[in-house]
Amino acid sequence: MKIATWNVNSVRTRLAHVTAWLTASSADVLCLQETKVTDDLFPQAAFAEVGYRSYVYGQKSYNGVALLSRLPLDAVQMGFGAVLPESLVGDLDEQKRVITGVIAGIQVVNLYVPNGSSLDSDKYIYKLRWLKVLREYLQVLLAKSPSLLVCGDFNVALEDIDIHNPKGREKQVMATDAEREALSSVLELGLCDGFRKFTTEGGYFSWWDYRSGAFRRDAGWRIDHHYLTPDLYDRAISCVIDKEPRKLEQPSDHAPVIVEF
Incomplete structure (x- = not known):
C-alpha cells in the first residue's frame, strides 16, 4: 500500500x-x-476519472485538506471538533486543516499545520496553540486506533539537517526552538518519522521557495512528513520524496512524499 502527502x-x-x-x-x-477551494467546487469528477474518491474539507482561497483514495474510506472526520470538546478547540476549526479516514485498518490523519508567518506575528502564537491542540487530538485517536499515520505539511523542520542552511534558524519561522519543541511533544505520543527510517543523512527536502531560484540551487526544507505508530513504522518498506513534479511548469512549491507498506 502506498500513501502519499502533497501540498499542492x-x-x-x-x-x-x-x-x-x-x-x-x-x-x-x-x-x-x-487545496484553496470550497467543497462544492472541488474537482471531484476529474479525480473520479482516474479512479479516486474524494473526501474534502476546504475553504475559499486559503488552507483546505482532502483525501483521495482508490478504495472507500471509513470513519471520515473533519476538524479537531470531531473528537475534542468545543472548549478546547475554540476557533481553530475555522481554518480547514484536519481530515482523517480509515483504510485497511490504518487511520490516516492529513494535516496542514499553520505556517506561523513570523516570530512577532499573531499567526506564530496561533501555530503554537494549534500544535498543542493537535497533541490532544492525536492522543484521543491513539486511544482508539493502534495504527495511526499522521502526514501532511507540518511547516516545521525538526532537525538542522532538514534545512539547506540552518544558520540562524532559531530566529526563523518553521525552525524555532518553540516550534520544534511543540512538534516533538506531539511525537512523544509514540510517533516515528517514516522518512528517517530509510534516510538518515541531510540534503533531502520537500519544499523550495519560489523565490531566488531555490529549487535550482536545491535550497530547500524538509517540512512534509509521515509520522507512524510503531506497528506501521515496522511495516514500512520505503519512504521517498518525489522531486519530479517540482520540475514542471507552474509547479507547487512542495513535492509529494510517499510511504509504502
Whole structure:
C-alpha cells in the first residue's frame, strides 16, 4: 500500500499535475493540503476519472485538506471538533486543516499545520496553540486506533539537517526552538518519522521557495512528513520524496512524499 502527502498549493491550479501523478504513481491514498477551494467546487469528477474518491474539507482561497483514495474510506472526520470538546478547540476549526479516514485498518490523519508567518506575528502564537491542540487530538485517536499515520505539511523542520542552511534558524519561522519543541511533544505520543527510517543523512527536502531560484540551487526544507505508530513504522518498506513534479511548469512549491507498506 502506498500513501502519499502533497501540498499542492491550489488543487485547481495544479489539477493536471495531480491527476497525472496519481496515474503514474498508483498511490492508494493521496493526502492533499492547501487545496484553496470550497467543497462544492472541488474537482471531484476529474479525480473520479482516474479512479479516486474524494473526501474534502476546504475553504475559499486559503488552507483546505482532502483525501483521495482508490478504495472507500471509513470513519471520515473533519476538524479537531470531531473528537475534542468545543472548549478546547475554540476557533481553530475555522481554518480547514484536519481530515482523517480509515483504510485497511490504518487511520490516516492529513494535516496542514499553520505556517506561523513570523516570530512577532499573531499567526506564530496561533501555530503554537494549534500544535498543542493537535497533541490532544492525536492522543484521543491513539486511544482508539493502534495504527495511526499522521502526514501532511507540518511547516516545521525538526532537525538542522532538514534545512539547506540552518544558520540562524532559531530566529526563523518553521525552525524555532518553540516550534520544534511543540512538534516533538506531539511525537512523544509514540510517533516515528517514516522518512528517517530509510534516510538518515541531510540534503533531502520537500519544499523550495519560489523565490531566488531555490529549487535550482536545491535550497530547500524538509517540512512534509509521515509520522507512524510503531506497528506501521515496522511495516514500512520505503519512504521517498518525489522531486519530479517540482520540475514542471507552474509547479507547487512542495513535492509529494510517499510511504509504502
